[in-house]
Amino acid sequence: MLLSQYFLPTLKEQPLEAQIVSHGLMLRSGMIKQQAAGIYSWLPLGLKVLKNIENIIRFNMNAVGAVELLMPCVQPSNLWLESGRFNDYGKEMLKFQDRHDNNLLFGPTNEEMITDIFRSNIKSYKDLPKNLYQIQWKFRDEIRPRFGIMRGREFLMKDAYSFDIDYAGAIRSYNRMYTAYMHSFRDLGVSVVPVAADNGVIGGDLSHEFHIVADIGESTLYYDKVFNLLAEDLVGDIEELKTLYAAADDKHDPVLCPLSANELCVSKGIEVGHIFHFGTKYSKLMNAFVNDKQGNLVPVEMGSYGIGISRLVAAIIEANHDDRGIVWPEEIAPFKVSILNLNIADTKCSELSNLIYNQLQSMHIDVLYDNTDERAGIKFAIHDLIGSPWQIIIGNKNAANDLVEIKHRATAETEIISVDVAIKKVVGNLNVR
Amino acid sequence: MLLSQYFLPTLKEQPLEAQIVSHGLMLRSGMIKQQAAGIYSWLPLGLKVLKNIENIIRFNMNAVGAVELLMPCVQPSNLWLESGRFNDYGKEMLKFQDRHDNNLLFGPTNEEMITDIFRSNIKSYKDLPKNLYQIQWKFRDEIRPRFGIMRGREFLMKDAYSFDIDYAGAIRSYNRMYTAYMHSFRDLGVSVVPVAADNGVIGGDLSHEFHIVADIGESTLYYDKVFNLLAEDLVGDIEELKTLYAAADDKHDPVLCPLSANELCVSKGIEVGHIFHFGTKYSKLMNAFVNDKQGNLVPVEMGSYGIGISRLVAAIIEANHDDRGIVWPEEIAPFKVSILNLNIADTKCSELSNLIYNQLQSMHIDVLYDNTDERAGIKFAIHDLIGSPWQIIIGNKNAANDLVEIKHRATAETEIISVDVAIKKVVGNLNVR
Numbered sequence: 077m078l079l080s081q082y083f084l085p086t087l088k089e090q091p092l093e094a095q096i097v098s099h100g101l102m103l104r105s106g107m108i109k110q111q112a113a114g115i116y117s118w119l120p121l122g123l124k125v126l127k128n129i130e131n132i133i134r135f136n137m138n139a140v141g142a143v144e145l146l147m148p149c150v151q152p153s154n155l156w157l158e159s160g161r162f163n164d165y166g167k168e169m170l171k172f173q174d175r176h177d178n179n180l181l182f183g184p185t186n187e188e189m190i191t192d193i194f195r196s197n198i199k200s201y202k203d204l205p206k207n208l209y210q211i212q213w214k215f216r217d218e219i220r221p222r223f224g225i226m227r228g229r230e231f232l233m234k235d236a237y238s239f240d241i242d243y244a245g246a247i248r249s250y251n252r253m254y255t256a257y258m259h260s261f262r263d264l265g266v267s268v269v270p271v272a273a274d275n276g277v278i279g280g281d282l283s284h285e286f287h288i289v290a291d292i293g294e295s296t297l298y299y300d301k302v303f304n305l306l307a308e309d310l311v312g313d314i315e316e317l318k319t320l321y322a323a324a325d326d327k328h329d330p331v332l333c334p335l336s337a338n339e340l341c342v343s344k345g346i347e348v349g350h351i352f353h354f355g356t357k358y359s360k361l362m363n364a365f366v367n368d369k370q371g372n373l374v375p376v377e378m379g380s381y382g383i384g385i386s387r388l389v390a391a392i393i394e395a396n397h398d399d400r401g402i403v404w405p406e407e408i409a410p411f412k413v414s415i416l417n418l419n420i421a422d423t424k425c426s427e428l429s430n431l432i433y434n435q436l437q438s439m440h441i442d443v444l445y446d447n448t449d450e451r452a453g454i455k456f457a458i459h460d461l462i463g464s465p466w467q468i469i470i471g472n473k474n475a476a477n478d479l480v481e482i483k484h485r486a487t488a489e490t491e492i493i494s495v496d497v498a499i500k501k502v503v504g505n506l507n508v509r
Numbered sequence: 510m511l512l513s514q515y516f517l518p519t520l521k522e523q524p525l526e527a528q529i530v531s532h533g534l535m536l537r538s539g540m541i542k543q544q545a546a547g548i549y550s551w552l553p554l555g556l557k558v559l560k561n562i563e564n565i566i567r568f569n570m571n572a573v574g575a576v577e578l579l580m581p582c583v584q585p586s587n588l589w590l591e592s593g594r595f596n597d598y599g600k601e602m603l604k605f606q607d608r609h610d611n612n613l614l615f616g617p618t619n620e621e622m623i624t625d626i627f628r629s630n631i632k633s634y635k636d637l638p639k640n641l642y643q644i645q646w647k648f649r650d651e652i653r654p655r656f657g658i659m660r661g662r663e664f665l666m667k668d669a670y671s672f673d674i675d676y677a678g679a680i681r682s683y684n685r686m687y688t689a690y691m692h693s694f695r696d697l698g699v700s701v702v703p704v705a706a707d708n709g710v711i712g713g714d715l716s717h718e719f720h721i722v723a724d725i726g727e728s729t730l731y732y733d734k735v736f737n738l739l740a741e742d743l744v745g746d747i748e749e750l751k752t753l754y755a756a757a758d759d760k761h762d763p764v765l766c767p768l769s770a771n772e773l774c775v776s777k778g779i780e781v782g783h784i785f786h787f788g789t790k791y792s793k794l795m796n797a798f799v800n801d802k803q804g805n806l807v808p809v810e811m812g813s814y815g816i817g818i819s820r821l822v823a824a825i826i827e828a829n830h831d832d833r834g835i836v837w838p839e840e841i842a843p844f845k846v847s848i849l850n851l852n853i854a855d856t857k858c859s860e861l862s863n864l865i866y867n868q869l870q871s872m873h874i875d876v877l878y879d880n881t882d883e884r885a886g887i888k889f890a891i892h893d894l895i896g897s898p899w900q901i902i903i904g905n906k907n908a909a910n911d912l913v914e915i916k917h918r919a920t921a922e923t924e925i926i927s928v929d930v931a932i933k934k935v936v937g938n939l940n941v942r
Contacts, residue, residue, distance in 0.1 A: 083576045083641060085630035109626055112585035112613070117626060120641075123579050143516045146556050148663045149582055149646055150603075150615070152545040170583075172605030174662075175650050180545070182583065182615075193542055193550055197518035208516060208553075213582055213646075217608045229607075230581045 077411070079446045083120050086458055096292050098393035099224030101402050105462045107389075114221025114229030121462060124410035124442075125389050126232060129264060130211055132407065133234050133383055136260040140252045142207040142236050147189050149213055153179035155188035158362050168216045182215035187358050187380055190237040194376065195364035201241040204366065204376070205249055209236030211385065223292075226346070226390040236381040241368055243355070246377035250282060250353045251314050253381045257286055257349055258317070260383070265405025266392055269299045269345060271322040282353035285324065286383075287345030290394035297345040298328040300335055346391040353379040402463030403486050411444040412506055414464040418452045418471040425475045428495055432468055432480070435499055441506065460485065466502045510844070512879045516553050519891055529725050531826035532657030534835050538895045540822075547654025547662030554895060557843035557875075558822050559665065562697060563644055565840065566667050566816055569693040573685050575640040575669050580622050582646055586612035588621035591795050601649045615648035620791050620813055623670040627809065628797035634674040637799065637809070638682055642669030644818065656725075659779070659823040669814040674801055676788070679810035683715060683786045684747050686814045690719055690782055691750070693816070698838025699825055702736045702778060704755040715786035718757065719816075720778030723827035730778040731761040733768055779824040786812040835896030836919050844877040845939055847897040851885045851904040858908045861928055865901055865913070868932055874939065893918065899935045 085106040093110075094100030102108050107122030118126055134144065153171070156162035162169075162181075170182040183189070190208060198206065211234045221229050238249035254270070261268045266288055273285040287297055299322035321335050324345070333340065359365065359375035368374050396403045406412065413436055417429040429445060436443040444464065446455050452471070459467050469481040474492055482498050483490045484505075493501065518539040526543075527533030535541045540555030551559055567577065586604070589595035595602075595614075603615040616622070623641060631639065644667045654662050671682035687703070694701045699721055706718040720730055732755035754768050757778070766773065792798065792808035801807050829836045839845065846869055850862040862878060869876040877897065879888050885904070892900050902914040907925055915931050916923045917938075926934065 081574050081576070083578070083630075083639060106630075109629065111581055111622060111625070112583070112611070115581045115583055115585070117581060117622065118579040119626070120576050120578050123577060126579075141514050143514070143553050144556060145516070145553050146551040146559075148544055148548045148550060150545070150548055150648060150663050152548070167608040170605065170607065172603065174603065175600040175652065178545070189544060189550065192544070193552070196542065197516075197539075206516060215583060219608065230583050 077442075077444050079444055079448050082444070084458075084462070085119065086461060088457075094224070096223045096226065096390075096394070097397060098226065098390040101393055101397060101461070102224055102390065105402060108225060110224075114218055114227070116225055116228060116230070121410050122389070125404075125408055126385060128408040128410070129385050129388055130232075130234075132263045133260050133385065134211065136256045136263065137209050137234070137236060139259070140207070140256045142209045142256075144210065145193075145208055146210050146212060147183065147186050147193075149182055149215070150180050151183045151189055153181060155192050155362070156181070159188050159191075159358060160361065161188070168218065170215045170217045183212075184214055184216045185380075185382075186210070186212075186235055187237070187378075188362065191358045191362045191364050191378070194237075194239055195359075195362065198239070198366060198376075200367045201369055204239055204241045205245055206239045207236055207249060207253075208239075209234060209381070224390060225386045228386065231384060232386040234383040234385055238379040238381070240377040241366065241374070243377055246353055246355070246379060247282070250351065250379050253351055253379070254284065254318075255314050257351065257381070257383070258314075261286065261349075263407060264388070264392070265407040266395060267304070268348065269297055269303045269322050270317065271297060271299065271324050271345075272327060273324065273350065284351050285347050286349035287324070287347050288388075288391040288395055289343045290346050290391060291344055292394055293344030293346045295345050295347065296325040296328075297341070297343050298323050298325075298333065299341050299343075301339055301341045304341060346387070346394065347384075348388050348391050349381075349383045351379065351381045353377075397463075400457075401461035404463040404465060406465045406507060409442075409463065409465050411442050411462070411464045413441060413443045413466045413468060413502055414459040414462070415443060415445040416452075416455045416459060416467055416469045417445070417447055418455065418469065420447055420449055422472050422475065425470050425472060428475050428478070428480060429470050432470075432495060432499060436503075439503060441503065466505070468498055468502065510875075510877050512877055512881050515877070517891075517895070518552065519894060521890075527657070529656045529659065529823075529827070530830060531659065531823040534826055534830060534894070535657055535823065538835060541658060543657075547651055547660070549658055549661060549663070554843050555822070558837075558841055559818060561841040561843070562818050562821055563665075563667075565696045566693050566818065567644065569689045569696065570642050570667070570669060572692075573640070573689045575642045575689075577643065578626075578641055579643050579645060580616065580619050580626075582615055582648070583613050584616045584622055586614060588625050588795070589614070592621050592624075592791055593794065594621070601651065603648045603650045616645075617647055617649045618813075618815075619643070619645075619668055620670070620811075621795065624791045624795045624797050624811070627670075627672055628792075628795065631672070631799060631809075633800045634802055637672055637674045638678055639672045640669055640682060640686075641672075642667060642814075657823060658819045661819065664817060665819040667816040667818055671812040671814070673810040674799065674807070676810055679786055679788070679812060680715070683784065683812050686784055686812070687717065687751075688747050690784065690814070690816070691747075694719065694782075696840060697821070697825070698840040699828060700737070701781065702730055702732045702755050703750065704730060704732065704757050704778075705760060706757065706783065717784050718780050719782035720757070720780050721821075721824045721828055722776045723779050723824060724777055725827055726777030726779045728778050728780065729758040729761075730774075730776050731756050731758075731766065732774050732776075734772055734774045737774060779820075779827065780817075781821050781824050782814075782816045784812065784814045786810075830896075833890075834894035837896040837898060839898045839940060842875075842896065842898050844875050844895070844897045846874060846876045846899045846901060846935055847892040847895070848876060848878040849885075849888045849892060849900055849902045850878070850880055851888065851902065853880055853882055855905050855908065858903050858905060861908050861911070861913060862903050865903075865928060865932060869936075872936060874936065899938070901931055901935065
């Protein structure tokens with residue numbers, strides 16, 4: 077992408093309304109624009125991050141046999157009257173009437189509708205287990221939307237729903253999703269702590285929250301320091317993970333905690349995922365029964381599994397930034413490489429820049445070529461701010477000697493090398509295209 | 510995808526509520542489920558088609574330098590008060606209040622919000638031209654939603670907006686989008702007739718509608734028969750295309766029409782795209798001014814460009830079906846190949862089916878393997894219904910001789926050949942993966 081053709085409205089100053097780092101950085105880097113309290117447009121840079129996260133989560137959902145569908149934003153009230161949540165949900169549910177005075181709402185979650193889809197189509201244990209998921213915008217009318225998209229009203233969520241013939245099957249589905257969640261967060265380049273959780277309004281008896289450790293988190297986490305060292309091979313061993321101590325403040329009990337002081341980590345955490353087994357709550361209320369092997373009609377066992385995709389963007393920034401801007405994990409960086417042509421009037425600079433740009437593009441690497449006539453200092457600031465993992469900087473003096481500078485955003489290490497070596501080095505160090 | 514793991518709730522009978530062919534076929538093939546009048550869930554098969562269409566359109570938008578962003582579904586009323594459309598839009602606009610009694614609405618279109626994004630960030634001719642687009646769900650509260658997703662209330666649309674410093678630039682942007690539209694429809698495997706159109710409520714002086722020719726269309730089209738023969742190389746020559754006669758009933762004038770009776774085609778058409786140049790209407794009303802080269806503040810020239818993505822699914826089915834079901838253009842088919850294992854209890858049938866399935870998957874071909882224990886007749890009916898362009902059919906007798914049957918859905922031609930030849934032939938005939 078040529079920066080001259082792109083739409084990247086960056087800001088030099090921290091906007092006054094930004095209360096947390098990620099909010100400020102997302103506004104400054106031109107990722108989002110507020111349209112109303114808690115309601116945002118995702119500008120091109122922000123949308124790219126959102127899509128990258130979506131694709132990683134989609135890959136991991138598909139890998140465990142979950143099947144994607146898409147429910148509408150607007151839901152009829154009747155399903156919620158069946159479940160009893162139409163009035164229980166309170167003012168967070170955005171309700172309205174259409175021109176014929178039918179009661180509608182903007183879906184805050186989808187247990188009711190997916191149960192309706194299930195009961196309309198699946199009647200036998202032979203068609204189970206099933207796991208259906210969607211990636212869709214939700215609306216919760218928060219009383220005080222704040223912290224940018226961290227606590228917004230319109231937000232993007234992956235929500236999955238499992239259906240099993242019995243409790244044993246439901247627990248297998250639950251564990252499969254627990255694993256898929258650990259794999260998703262690993263692939264996103266973030267480390268999370270899964271803590272046992274209360275089920276809150278959804279109800280049921282097995283539930284975990286996934287938190288990203290970050291100073292501005294709303295909960296305090298108490299957990300085994302092993303989670304900080306979590307290696308990829310550990311991710312697979314659910315049973316071992318589940319034996320590790322991890323609890324949020326509401327569940328932590330210093331007396332019961334088996335960890336010694338130097339084994340225990342205490343940090344703030346941002347909740348980015350939540351999985352529930354809630355059994356037959358909705359299937360009984362909404363008449364979602366299936367025939368079991370013996371021909372008996374039994375209520376289907378269900379679970380639901382959410383990941384806050386838009387919130388993840390902010391949470392990842394909270395955990396990955398420095399005083400110059402965002403330091404994206406490579407996996408979700410909107411651009412993997414920035415090319416900074418420091419002198420577009422110089423033929424040699426432009427020639428080398430174009431060469432590198434074309435070569436990276438032909439390798440399908442997401443690259444942003446800064447071909448604007450801004451001065452060097454501004455370019456450095458912009459590309460540090462938007463956090464591309466690698467910068468390739470082309471200035472007059474180096475270019476005259478057929479050299480360019482590469483800079484690793486996270487470490488700020490730089491090197492002056494030939495074009496070929498620069499491309500090899502950057503591409504060789506990128507795990508993700 | 511293994512059919513046993515998938516979610517494909519097909520119906521044997523035509524549902525009573527289906528008034529047009531595409532509506533019936535989408536319900537029967539398990540693509541959609543109605544949740545309220547004009548509001549649908551997109552089940553897995555339907556969602557795949559929607560995504561395929563999305564990706565083709567996205568590719569063609571990016572190819573002409575349009576940049577993708579995403580605006581929220583829920584909009585504040587204030588922008589619409591500025592443009593004067595909050596009250597003008599009528600009952601088709603779904604309006605509501607949040608818990609603090611702020612006036613909100615579910616966006617039916619986005620001229621106002623994109624103008625707001627533009628004016629907040631772009632101040633100079635140096636940053637023009639720009640073309641910003643999104644693919645997002647809209648809501649129009651139709652008084653009588655009908656024909657399934659053809660005239661639904663919540664619908665998916667690609668909407669693009671161009672910004673230019675002057676009229677000449679705006680016309681270049683308009684023509685670029687006209688070309689991108691012709692390319693998009695070509696890549697979708699459908700032929701369209703672009704007709705000059707009234708601008709209706711959006712206002713302005715240059716506008717075309719793109720119609721798919723189909724019997725159930727709402728407008729009557731009068732057009733040069735050359736459009737029926739439209740070859741790919743003609744697509745590029747906008748000026749030539751624009752000289753061809755094409756008009757919908759409201760604009761057609763038999764006296765002015767230059768075509769002889771045997772040059773003139775008269776058909777019903779379904780509108781699937783609409784492009785407008787509307788000049789400075791919104792920029793003046795909403796104060797979107799930029800500095801021109803001379804330093805004068807001038808209102809930016811705008812155009813808007815829509816494609817009804819969800820509606821396209823239905824329109825394409827109207828133009829591509831037979832009495833057995835859907836005949837997908839290969840480009841957007843949810844699965845390119847169906848594998849029908851007619852006897853899953855037979856070792857040889859399953860061995861060959863698995864072999865073919867694994868091989869096609871390793872080539873990244875979207876394949877549905879029917880590994881259910883349904884009988885042959887039901888499998889034939891289901892895969893004809895869902896319209897995969899190719900079927901590979903594995904039955905006992907052929908399998909015993911290491912043979913399989915391939916069937917081309919569109920022509921119903923079949924051939925009994927070896928596994929290797931079958932794979933080669935199917936893959937060789939697929940233009941799209």
